[in-house]
Amino acid sequence: MNTRTKEAIRYLGYGSRAVDDKTLALVLESFDELDRVAEKRIIYRIFPLTAPETDWLRIDNLKIHSRNLSRNLRGCEKAVLLGATLGIQTDRLLKRYSYTDMARAVVLQACAAAVLEENLDRWQTALKEQMKEEGYYLRPRFSPGYGDFSIEHQGEILRMLDSAKRIGLSMTGGNMLAPTKSVTAVIGMGRNDVPCPAGGCECCGKDDCLYRRG
Numbered sequence: 310m311n312t313r314t315k316e317a318i319r320y321l322g323y324g325s326r327a328v329d330d331k332t333l334a335l336v337l338e339s340f341d342e343l344d345r346v347a348e349k350r351i352i353y354r355i356f357p358l359t360a361p362e363t364d365w366l367r368i369d370n371l372k373i374h375s376r377n378l379s380r381n382l383r384g385c386e387k388a389v390l391l392g393a394t395l396g397i398q399t400d401r402l403l404k405r406y407s408y409t410d411m412a413r414a415v416v417l418q419a420c421a422a423a424v425l426e427e428n429l430d431r432w433q434t435a436l437k438e439q440m441k442e443e444g445y446y447l448r449p450r451f452s453p454g455y456g457d458f459s460i461e462h463q464g465e466i467l468r469m470l471d472s473a474k475r476i477g478l479s480m481t482g483g484n485m486l487a488p489t490k491s492v493t494a495v496i497g498m499g500r501n502d503v504p505c506p507a508g509g510c511e512c513c514g515k516d517d518c519l520y521r522r523g
């Protein structure tokens with residue numbers, strides 16, 4: 310079973326239980342559909358980062374109060390702001406199934422989340438190699454809404470990325486992203502070689518790490 314299939318099954322709440330054949334078939338069919346319709350896009354920009362006060366960060370003109378993010382970005386000089394989406398066709402497919410086949414819609418939601426993460430992991434691995442050549446090391450992705458990093462910063466991040474114009478990624482009321490299968494995040498860039506795995510702090514065994522998020 311490949312990583313994205315395992316992830317989708319985990320999102321469906323199976324934990325350590327074995328997935329039944331019917332659900333597994335739905336998962337594989339959903340990935341096939343997503344491979345056909347998803348318009349995967351990622352944009353990013355790199356900004357200077359400072360920490361003017363305890364638990365405060367400044368990314369260009371964006372001021373953030375967050376203890377969790379401050380810890381994760383400790384020692385970083387720059388921050389990558391990113392926006393990623395699977396596009397509007399994925400939303401249309403999800404909507405169609407939510408009217409006609411709820412079980413399939415639920416599985417498709419989980420698969421779409423796994424595809425979005427897989428695409429980001431792949432992109433981040435390439436960025437990590439590129440930045441290493443410039444002497445920078447990347448911290449794990451940290452999204453608004455995680456820990457005490459307020460979801461309200463999502464709008465400012467989208468504006469700084471000019472994401473509506475560049476990839477059609479915008480925000481509706483209540484800080485919801487449109488298209489829905491999208492994400493924004495911050496990645497710290499520092500000179501310290503912190504050995505962060507692609508899956509981030511949740512799957513990292515470095516329990517004593519100074520930068521652990523959450």
Ligand code: SF4
Binds near residue numbers: 503506509511513521
């Ligand atoms: S706990 Fe692991 S993944 Fe998280 S910042 Fe430290 S080294 Fe990186």
